[in-house]
């Protein structure tokens with residue numbers, strides 16, 4: 001522990017507070033935890049990037065925030081939502097119909113990866129918008145006016161897009177139309193789960209820029225879940241890295257990129273090919289991500305960690321503050337930084353050659 | 356290594372498809388997926404083709420290994436026209452000059468993006484990998500084949516091989532399946548392997564290792580790779596490590612090609628520049644773009660035009676920030692930038708009428724205001 005009192009998270013204007021949140025699946029008597037006792041605060045007005053590889057728990061976190069985990073997944077713990085001018089709401093206590101009525105779309109919207117499956121193929125985009133507007137008692141006239149404006153914000157021509165069926169639009173157009181649907185009721189928060197993964201490079205980049213634009217214009221809080229560290233670094237104020245169903249590091253984006261303290265984060269920075277880093281600094285991460293049935297004892301990263309010690313096989317490090325606004329779940333953050341090079345500090349771990 | 360005769364040579368190749376309109380409402384349209392592309396792939400060379408979906412890169416790759424027949428132009432394997440060899444093999448047992456078709460087929464292999472679906476779900480790894488050996492090396496005994504398969508599994512890191520050899524594809528992880536698919540292609544002892552987005556589906560932590568593995572195996576068995584990807588960072592990694600080339604495709608055309616570092620650090624085509632803009636780089640930016648919105652994009656339109664109805668002249672003109680009137684009318688040829696580096700843009704020619712042609716009006720978002 002540090003001697004100087006770390007700034008308390010509650011100094012921040014918190015919009016979501018997750019406490020001891022787990023998601024588990026009961027597989028024939030075997031419990032699989034795909035999100036493991038997570039504590040996390042999302043700040044109002046921020047763009048938070050949640051980064052992890054497949055099976056890290058990142059999508060579960062997104063679903064749990066909105067209490068949208070699908071059966072037979074079980075959520076435990078509390079997610080509290082703090083509206084700007086009303087009393088806090090414990091999202092995890094609400095029933096499905098209460099959620100629909102009070103929270104979803106109006107307060108928080110969920111944009112998924114596959115616009116294809118989010119739209120009903122027999123309905124036009126306009127009909128989708130109308131359906132959502134009417135379900136929440138918003139006048140058609142006024143609502144569609146907003147829809148048109150949103151389309152234009154997202155560089156969609158409303159006269160072309162509104163009367164179209166989903167299949168008549170390209171993947172990038174569909175995804176933008178879905179984004180517009182997400183923002184149509186003026187929510188506070190938009191949670192995006194891999195919203196660009198199925199799209200081409202130029203479209204991904206365009207959508208990220210458009211998100212930055214609409215976030216500004218409509219005063220949104222964005223939670224952007226992705227495996228793409230390069231992409232999310234463009235707009236995230238903070239990055240939260242997940243490994244083995246937990247958060248293992250959280251910090252402002254610049255600090256993650258330049259001064260990451262967790263060995264997994266540093267390995268990830270070296271594993272992501274970029275267009276400028278020297279080829280010799282890029283290296284994969286040996287070993288594989290644990291599956292929920294056998295997460296290693298102690299620190300879940302210890303079998304793959306180049307600086308693991310005895311202690312790491314026994315005790316599980318907590319996500320503790322190591323610096324202002326920077327937390328990491330590792331016993332040896334200083335050693336990680338001196339032993340494992342990253343592109344920003346001019347070099348990866350070249351000794352890592354022996355396979 | 357003789358650089359004289361390419362392994363595969365495409366000359367002005369065009370591949371087109373009829374696209375069925377949904378619900379048969381309109382008549383079918385012809386999509387020219389590959390439109391007059393010339394490309395040589397040399398012995399032991401790695402060429403990465405980069406482009407967005409629908410740009411024709413997969414079709415071009417498949418045409419290069421003889422899976423799509425070009426409408427016009429030619430595709431040859433070491434000087435033998437693949438389709439002439441194919442036609443001859445049907446007629447009189449393959450006795451043309453040059454290589455017989457079945458040999459060409461064996462020499463040009465492919466690994467798919469989705470390794471799992473390309474592996475027979477009902478066969479064990481052993482029988483999947485044994486099949487090419489039975490076909491191409493019938494003299495091998497059963498134990499010999501098992502040894503050979505085991506040695507390969509070990510080499511690619513699936514060890515101990517005995518743990519893997521009797522499993523079924525679904526019992527392997529995505530990365531392991533991809534390695535099995537790679538072995539299967541390699542057992543044919545091919546001269547070129549088409550790797551179609553075979554890295555993109557893997558988790559970030561596995562990509563570098565898979566590309567390294569492909570390159571290590573290349574050293575062992577002498578093969579060329581035609582590596583297809585939408586990700587310019589992956590393309591850079593594999594070509595830079597092997598001194599290869601990157602080709603950029605847009606709507607059926609190869610708009611720029613050259614040695615990797617030339618294309619990445621000295622891009623000439625406005626589309627290549629747009630792709631590089633779109634490729635975020637944590638290594639150099641060290642931070643977020645902040646307020647920089649879409650206005651900063653080096654593009655005049657976000658969306659790609661319909662491939663069945665591509666723009667006239669230079670197909671990039673409706674999105675190109677440098678477009679001038681002549682670009683609407685005339686399609687640029689490929690011009691040499693320097694050495695091996697070529698690009699299809701008029702701006703390469705100092706004396707082209709492009710320079711006196713009026714600039715095209717319009718910028719991003721214009722199409723939103725005027726519905727037609």
Ligand code: SF4
Pocket residue numbers: 262263264299300301302303305306307308309312317329330331332
């Ligand atoms: S706690 Fe130990 S094993 Fe875990 S990341 Fe830190 S050093 Fe590595």
Ligand code: SF4
Pocket residue numbers: 624625626669670671672675676677678679682687699700701702
């Ligand atoms: S030829 Fe014209 S439209 Fe095409 S890329 Fe060059 S400047 Fe742009």
